Amino acid sequence: MTGFEPGLPIRVAETTIPVRRILGRNPGPMTGPGTNSYLIGGSRLCLLDPGPVNAVQFESFMTALGARQLDYILITHTHADHSPAAWSIQQATGAELVGMPAPAVPGHDTTFNPTRVWQHNDRVDCGDYSIRLIHTPGHVSNHICYLLEQEKLLFTGDHVLQGTTSVILPPDGDMGAYLDSLGYLQTLDLRFLAPGHGDILNNPQQELSALIAHRLKREQKIIEKLAQLGTSTEEVLVRSVYDDVGEHLIPWALRTMLAHLIKLQREGFVVLNNEQWKLIRHD
Numbered sequence: 402m403t404g405f406e407p408g409l410p411i412r413v414a415e416t417t418i419p420v421r422r423i424l425g426r427n428p429g430p431m432t433g434p435g436t437n438s439y440l441i442g443g444s445r446l447c448l449l450d451p452g453p454v455n456a457v458q459f460e461s462f463m464t465a466l467g468a469r470q471l472d473y474i475l476i477t478h479t480h481a482d483h484s485p486a487a488w489s490i491q492q493a494t495g496a497e498l499v500g501m502p503a504p505a506v507p508g509h510d511t512t513f514n515p516t517r518v519w520q521h522n523d524r525v526d527c528g529d530y531s532i533r534l535i536h537t538p539g540h541v542s543n544h545i546c547y548l549l550e551q552e553k554l555l556f557t558g559d560h561v562l563q564g565t566t567s568v569i570l571p572p573d574g575d576m577g578a579y580l581d582s583l584g585y586l587q588t589l590d591l592r593f594l595a596p597g598h599g600d601i602l603n604n605p606q607q608e609l610s611a612l613i614a615h616r617l618k619r620e621q622k623i624i625e626k627l628a629q630l631g632t633s634t635e636e637v638l639v640r641s642v643y644d645d646v647g648e649h650l651i652p653w654a655l656r657t658m659l660a661h662l663i664k665l666q667r668e669g670f671v672v673l674n675n676e677q678w679k680l681i682r683h684d
Contacts, residue, residue, distance in 0.1 A: 404600075405434045408461030413601050414593045416552040418530045419443050422595075423465060425452040427482055430649060433565070433598040436482045439556060440465055441549065445527040448496070449475040449547060449556050450597060451486035462490060473525050475532065476500030477558025477597060478544040479510040488512050499525060499534070501543035506573045509541075519545075537586070539579025540567045546586070553592040555605065561586075561612060563599025568653045569660035576616070576660035577667065583613050620661050627671065627680040634676055635659060 404411045410421035419442060425435035436452040440462075446469055451462060471494040476484045484500070491498055497516050503509035521536035535546040537560045547556040559567045560582065569576050591605035602608050619642065626641045627633060633641075635655060643654040662678055665671045670682045 407435060408458060410440055410465040413439075413595065414552070414554055416549075416554060416593075418549060418552055420549070420552070420554065420595065421465070423458075423461060425482070426455050426458050427453055431568075431653070432482050435598075437595070437597055437599075438462070439595060441532070442527055442530060444469065445529075446471045447473040447475055447525065447527060447532065448490065450477055450483045450558065451490055452484075453482055454485050454489065459486065459489060459493075462486075463493070466494070470494070471496040472527060473497050473499050473532075475525070475545075475547050475556070476513060476515075477546065477556065477560075478541050479503040479513050480508065480541070480559070481510055483558065483597065484510045484513045500545060501536075504542050504573050508570070509543075524550075535586070535589075537582035538575060539582045540569060540574055542573050542575070542578075544582075548589070548591075553590055554595060555586070555589070555591050555593070556595045556597075558597040561594055561602070561608060562596045563602055565599070566612065566615065566657075569657045571656070571660045571663055574656075574660055576620075576657075576664040579660075580613060580616060583609055583616075616661075620665070623658065623661055623665065624670065624680060624683060627678060628683060632677040632679045635662070635678065638678065 405424050407424045407426045410423050413420055413422045421440040423438040427435045438451050439449040441447040474487050474496045499519055500515050503511050523534045525532040530551050533548040533550055535548055537544050537546045540559045544560055546560055569579055587609050594602035594605050622642050639655045639658050646654055672679050672681055
């Protein structure tokens with residue numbers, strides 16, 4: 402992928418307000434090339450999702466800032482590949498921390514402590530631009546997308562990714578909430594999506610529609626497979642429902658399938674008895 406050199410601030414999207422991606426030094430099966438951090442603004446700056454703690458990357462951030470002041474550090478959610486570096490950068494710059502605290506479940510960065518309570522539709526005012534917080538629970542409960550209002554550019558974190566779909570992680574993650582959040586994003590006037598992993602997406606509404614359709618198609622496949630099997634454990638069902646993914650992704654597919662099953666259970670389509678899922682309604 403061109404334009405994905407770790408640590409270098411690369412201008413992305415055709416915007417008047419500068420947006421520069423600074424790729425993280427954490428490539429992997431779940432992070433792709435690495436976590437995308439974004440440096441936003443010209444004179445008054447915001448840094449979004451500085452990623453994991455890494456001394457070399459910290460120096461890359463300081464070099465990108467130069468003599469300019471960092472006003473805000475924006476965090477989409479508190480997974481280990483998005484937020485842990487926020488604390489050291491805040492200590493070095495005095496920037497205000499924006500985001501929601503970690504939920505009380507394993508796998509989250511508890512070092513992230515925002516400077517005040519932030520809520521859906523709050524705005525960060527940076528003079529010549531403003532950024533609106535869009536609460537998008539689903540992947541996890543404290544997920545926030547950030548809308549650069551003057552450019553209609555939405556920073557999507559792990560809610561919308563390029564070239565892949567995010568894992569939904571119950572009990573904190575919720576498939577119903579995830580789909581509702583996608584539906585809300587469809588009501589916004591957007592020009593660009595800037596994901597937490599991968600490249601800029603230039604057709605937001607097309608991407609959102611395709612993502613919703615993909616999730617609903619997978620849900621329908623769960624219903625069809627349960628209708629065929631009668632009853633099934635999650636371990637058996639996942640290999641039928643996700644027969645199109647690699648073996649190394651099955652543990653993550655299992656988590657997302659469970660989120661689908663919990664949604665279907667809540668809606669009265671399936672029940673769980675003795676670790677066996679059963680279809681009880683098929684509209």
